[in-house]
Amino acid sequence: MYIDRRRLKEEAKSVLQGASVSPIAITALYLAICLGLDTLDSVVSGGAVAVLSGAGMLPTFITIFVYLVELVLGMGLTVYCLGVRHSVHMELSTLFDGFSFVGKIILLFLLEGVFISLWSMLFFFPGIVAMYRYRFAFYNLCEDPSLSAFDALNMSKRQTMGYKLSLLTLDFSFIGWGFLMTLPYTVVNSMILNDVALPLSLPVLTVICGVLSGLVALWVRPYLITTNLGYFELAKASSGVGRGFGGADPLGGGSGEPWDSDTL
Known part of the structure; x- marks a missing residue:
């Protein structure tokens, strides 16, 4: 299915420029929290805390905890971008909206x-297809938190029919x-894997990496999300599945690519 990617990207830029609360501000808040969590994780996994505590499970627990919190915050950023696309005033506190349905997110x-892992066990290609099949699942949940996790996945299967190659092309463009x-x-990871002496401690390098990466992500992250949401809106309209398009019947009829007839 042909999609005017350039037009959707320009539309995403225009939408973000018209936001009442700056996307850079909310992204900066998101990145600052993530940087703090990543620094905590690097301190623990770096050995100092783990050795002193003698608890081998502590670094693993902290890593999982940090990942899940960042996942939920990322959902909040998506909720913000969804609202902005619909010309809704979104506050900075929107970043924490994901915690109201954290169980469903996890x-x-x-x-x-x-x-995705099950399909990947068959071969590499089915795993990639599955990854794009469920691309819109989190968007469905952000848009309607009352959905079950299975409904969000099943709706994404219908919505991505005919869009997988377009989404792949979009990813390559970013x-x-x-x-x-x-x-x-x-x-930094390359230096660690190759046993190269680090010029600074791991927590300090984590902060430096976070700041350098964040300077790019401040603009790119909301731009990327909003562009993807443009694809999501088109997919909802063409499939007739989603909020405002008969989303109550996520398993209804429809046709798409031949590899979309699976049961997962």
């Missing part, structure tokens, strides 16, 4: 991970920005 994350955002962490 369940959806786990289910999506399981299904690959340069993604490289810039992850470059600082890539350099």
